[in-house]
Amino acid sequence: xxxxxxxxxxxxxxxxxxxxxxxxxxxxxxxxxxxxxxxxxxxxxxxxxxxxxxxxxxxxxxxxxxxxxxxxxxxxxxxxxxxxxxxxxxxxxxxxxxxxxxxxxxxxxxxxxxxxxxxxxxxxxxxxxxxxxxxxxxxxxxxxxxxxxxxxxxxxxxxxxxxxxxxxxxxxxxxxxxxxxxxxxxxxxxxxxxxxxxxxxxxxxxxxxxxxxxxxxxxxxxxxxxxxxxxxxxxxxxxxxxxxxxxxxxxxxxxxxxxxxxxxxxxxxxxxxxxxxxxxxxxxxxxxxxxxxxxxxxxxxxxxxxxxxxxxxxxxxxxxxxxxxxxxxxxxxxx
Numbered sequence: 565x566x567x568x569x570x571x572x573x574x575x576x577x578x579x580x581x582x583x584x585x586x587x588x589x590x591x592x593x594x595x596x597x598x599x600x601x602x603x604x605x606x607x608x609x610x611x612x613x614x615x616x617x618x619x620x621x622x623x624x625x626x627x628x629x630x631x632x633x634x635x636x637x638x639x640x641x642x643x644x645x646x647x648x649x650x651x652x653x654x655x656x657x658x659x660x661x662x663x664x665x666x667x668x669x670x671x672x673x674x675x676x677x678x679x680x681x682x683x684x685x686x687x688x689x690x691x692x693x694x695x696x697x698x699x700x701x702x703x704x705x706x707x708x709x710x711x712x713x714x715x716x717x718x719x720x721x722x723x724x725x726x727x728x729x730x731x732x733x734x735x736x737x738x739x740x741x742x743x744x745x746x747x748x749x750x751x752x753x754x755x756x757x758x759x760x761x762x763x764x765x766x767x768x769x770x771x772x773x774x775x776x777x778x779x780x781x782x783x784x785x786x787x788x789x790x791x792x793x794x795x796x797x798x799x800x801x802x803x804x805x806x807x808x809x810x811x812x813x814x815x816x817x818x819x820x821x822x823x824x825x826x827x828x829x830x831x832x833x834x835x836x837x838x839x840x841x842x843x844x845x846x847x848x849x850x851x852x853x854x855x856x857x858x859x860x861x862x863x864x865x866x867x868x869x870x871x872x873x874x875x876x877x878x879x880x881x882x883x884x885x886x887x888x889x890x891x892x893x894x895x896x897x898x899x
Contacts, residue, residue, distance in 0.1 A: 578619060578623070579602070579622050580599040580602050581595075582595035582596075582598035582652065583598070583627055583629055584652050586626060594652035597656070597658075597661065598652070600647055601644050601647025601648040602614060602631075604644050605631070605644050605648070608634065608637045608644075609636050609637065613631045614631065616880070616882075617880065617895065621882075624863070629650040630856055631648045632781055632783070633786070633788045633804065643661070643664045645814075649817065650817060654817060754784060754785075755786070755805075756782065756783075756784055756838065756855070757835070758831040758832050758835070761831050764782075764787050765827050770810070771803065771812075772803060772810075774791055775826075776791065776792060776824065777789045777790065777823055777824055777826050777857075778790035778800055778816070778821070778824075779821070779859060780824075780855075781855070781856050781857075782855040782856075782857070783854045784853070787804065787806075788802070789802075789804075790802050792823060797819070798819055799816065799818055799819060800816040800819055801815055801816055802814050821859055821860050824859035829857070830887060830889060837870075837885060838853070841853075841883055844881075844891075844894050844896065845874050845881030845882065845894065845895070845897055846897040846898055847875060847879070847881055849876060850874040852875050854873050855871065855872055856873070857869075858871060868886075869885065869886065869887075872885065879897040879898065881894070881896045881898075882894075882895050883895070
């Protein structure tokens with residue numbers, strides 16, 4: 565026997581619902597743009613960014629807007645990131661989206677430019693005339709179809725980056741000597757280790773000029789977070805740490821939750837958590853893993869909480885732990 569999902573959404577559509585709709589804000593066309601962003605993410609990345617094993621876990625992920633940064637999207641990256649902004653007033657209009665999608669289809673190289681969100685709220689889009697919206701919707705639908713059909717498909721269901729494959733021009737006779745690394749070759753740094761994550765946090769603190777951060781997602785090779793703007797503590801900017809560099813990816817929104825001092829977390833707990841999690845979460849051989857540090861997790865008395873996610877081709881699970889490593893909740897695969 566299974567309970568009916570809250571809010572009148574069926575199980576298939578629940579994971580595409582915008583956060584503001586779960587908070588009772590209905591009738592905003594920007595909510596449809598969020599759903600579109602989730603659809604695009606799933607199409608190019610090969611997995612759903614918000615779907616969890618239970619409706620409760622899915623709802624929690626949506627409310628916290630726990631969307632990982634796209635890793636396979638190339639030129640679609642700024643489009644997806646613009647659509648999946650938690651604040652509906654800061655998502656692009658239908659007309660802006662049409663232009664962005666057209667540009668992404670014609671330029672399928674990895675994007676280096678970010679979609680810069682407006683500093684002031686966009687005029688509410690519900691006032692757009694129905695015939696204009698309908699025309700834009702048709703054009704956008706056609707562009708999306710082209711983007712999804714033409715976009716290179718991820719190599720696996722989890723869309724994790726794999727080792728680079730040689731092109732046809734790189735094929736050569738076998739050599740007895742291993743290739744000598746170029747001077748630009750950088751050693752791989754595993755951020756899911758105590759030393760790796762501490763080094764990344766130090767770099768983020770240096771780049772942002774502070775020690776407080778918003779909800780933070782930590783992958784094997786990159787970190788996605790936000791930090792209060794200097795002299796404007798009520799708003800924040802978004803940052804990504806990758807390959808030893810911290811990049812400001814754009815403005816965030818208004819801070820509605822507390823921040824967390826990542827440097828005060830006892831990261832020496834990571835090896836033990838990562839070692840015990842596969843058995844606890846019924847994911848014995850995980851193919852992907854990441855952390856979310858929630859500054860005020862609602863299921864842990866609004867305390868800073870580490871959420872460790874593990875997954876494989878068949879599903880995922882996660883556990884919640886205090887900053888000292890004490891496990892407070894587990895959500896195993898299949899539960």
